[in-house]
Amino acid sequence: MKRNIGTAAAAVAVMLSLGMAPAGAGAQTLTMAVGAPVTSIDPHYHQLSPNNAVADMIFDKLVNTDGQARLIPGLATEWRVVEPNLWEFKLRPGVRFHNGSEFTADDVAFTLSRVPNVPNSPSSFAIYTRPIQQVEIVDSHTIRLRTAGPYPLMPMDLSNIRILDRETHGNATTEDFNSGRAAAGTGPWRMVSHRNGDRIEFERNDAYWGDRPAFQRVDYRMITNDAARTAALLAGDVEFIDQVPTSDLAKLRTDQRVALSETTGLRIIFLGLDHMRTDASPFITDNNGQPVPHNPLKDVRVRRALSVAIDRQAIVDRVMEGAATPAGQFLPAGIFSHVPGLEAPRPDPEAAKRLLAEAGFPQGFRITLHGPNDRYINDSRIIQAVGQMWTRIGVRTAVEAQPWTTFVGRAGRQEFSAFLIGWGSNPEGSHPLRNLVATADRERGWGASNRGRYSNPELDRMIEVALGELDDAKREKLLQDAQRLAMEDVAIIPLHIQTNIWAMRRGLAHTPRADELTRAQDVRPAAQGGSAR
């Protein structure tokens, strides 16, 4: 019986999609709508998630990642460490670009030389190629990359670089990619047309080396307004949407025409604290409004109090409508170097008050909590909730939400005492450690997003050791120890890790991705009678 209902639903979905699809295209066209605009087709121009998703459809990388962010072979079939500072990648034979040009080691060398030299790039991919000191082509399908020292992150770094063809892209500019003249990769889709900020049309690359995509054509639209995107799905104008607004979740879960696909993401939402000042912090005063001469946040007991004061589960349930997981560390379970047993702190206002009293603030103090109001899901509502929880333990909190454009600059200049911000991690503990809590150091490129200026020489040393360890098992242990130290010292206050949610017409199935990318190759017709999950 259940099977019959499912089949009937699938049949209805097919009928609906047939009714809506442009004449002649039939069910062979997948119409998708994404919530963030794709700004360039040049895969090396701007390190930006929406652009990376589309680049993943047209181009390939040496190393791919699966839905749970594990490294899997892409254009490279295998890779190994030859010497401590020398990586070797074996390349996939018989792969051709969309225009017929063959893929060889020389194309990899060309790609690595192009990446740091894209003119006007507002955020280049050079951060991933800089560790490479020398590129050696062994034969047409073997390439070696030499680094200054042992560099365990090489495969992960290369999972961000899309490979281009020396013959096709030798002189290609960003505009050539946008116009389609140079948009030829080795990926599962060919770009047919691109209308900036509106839609991109693809057709299947039948010569693709990997799994054949399920659809003949893809219409990839950009609908930035959340309500309009959901409405377009319900109206049947599109069959698949990403960034489902949390306010629509309850309704969509009960809608028979719609299926959801979700997975825990890699984006952590956390509170940064002012670790830089030992004297007065700009937004902390005593209960009479007078400046506190010494920054209370330098005391780990105060930081711990602020952390255990927060009821993370309540925020997840009420503010996030369940679309998040309470967090006690950077990475979710199941990801490399997640620390087992390090749970989200249980809310305990009484313990928080005791800790404050021990730290010399039995009456608490006043603080302003800042945050963006247009960047993360429900960001301004989260800081309101945190503000109330802090006020409950005697830390009287004012909340100030502002647009990201002004917020991010001020946070980067250490103008706040406490602020909410998010971080989308690569699936390795060294990534958040190095960027968020390592001592800011230009030469090393560490702590660039350490906006609270936390600094702990012991932690820095542990990160350094881990980054020189090529053995994955040993490195995982080192990274877990370092993360445990950072969390025990409350370098940041983690709140939750977002859940990534997509919605589609029933009859479609989707492999959700922890990295938030929305790609057509992850969508296929659901198995007969099955649900779309």
Add this chain to the structure above:
Amino acid sequence: MTVFLLRRLMQAAVVVLAMSLLVFIGVYAIGDPVEILISPEADQIERERAIAALGLDLPLWQQYLVFLGKALQGDLGRSFVFNEPALQLILQRMPATLELAFGATFAALLIGLPLGLYAGLRPDSSVSKGIMATSILGFSLPTFWVGLMLIMVFAVQLGWLPSTGRGETAELFGLRWSFLTWDGLAHMVMPAINLALFKISLVIRLTRAGVRETMLMDYVKFARAKGLSPARVTFVHVFKNILIPVVTVVGLEFGGTIAFSVVTESIFAWPGMGKLIIDSINVLDRPVIVAYLMIIVLMFITINLVVDLTYSLLDPRVRLESKA
């Protein structure tokens, strides 16, 4: 006439210059584009490279002089986000916005004038009262709410019209237009109505007020006393005279429609200039913001000019020289 035009041109140049300076200072005051555009993963060296690549390492006054120098040669700079000339980006999006604005204005006149005329000629009938009451809704309902309601009713519930996007386009003069295909027209109906709603109400009220005032004029009384048909009195003597305020307001509104149809374009995912400018402001894409506002200023000046010229056609008493 020539003096009048020259003067207008000079005014335009001054306004454009002042505006570009304001935008430069404004964007500088809001924040740093690199902080917004750069990947959070970027390290300090990459940040410095990006700042230099976008020319933001120079002092603000130098950045402005560089911009002015290039602008005089017709180059308004390249978008930080798209790496394409800002002017070209805006012009690519312009047809979509223009046809939406024309559609909305057309709808406003087509619906607003007859209703306003009726309400003005028969102010005491219940139909007129109904029209006036409804027009209040047109003023007071927020555009984004009406837009979403239109989508919910006509696209989601009834399924008559496509919910969002521009639909199929056809080429004319090398540009893509929606109004040339049925699919495109179907996509245009809801956003155009949404954009027109406020204007319809405005035209109804202006027309009604104008008619009621004009009907009491001596020349109308005289025309009627002369025994002219009611149709001739209405359409020649009354109608022509009430058109001046209507043309002024609709003209100025037209400029506003083109420049600031942001809400409608966002809700209906209409790929026009309004959507471009709001996206650009969100990431502080200064070259696009400056170029966009410069074009808008020029457009407003042109529209005002056209309105003035239209006056002189509608009312021979208006002399352009004296106005300038």
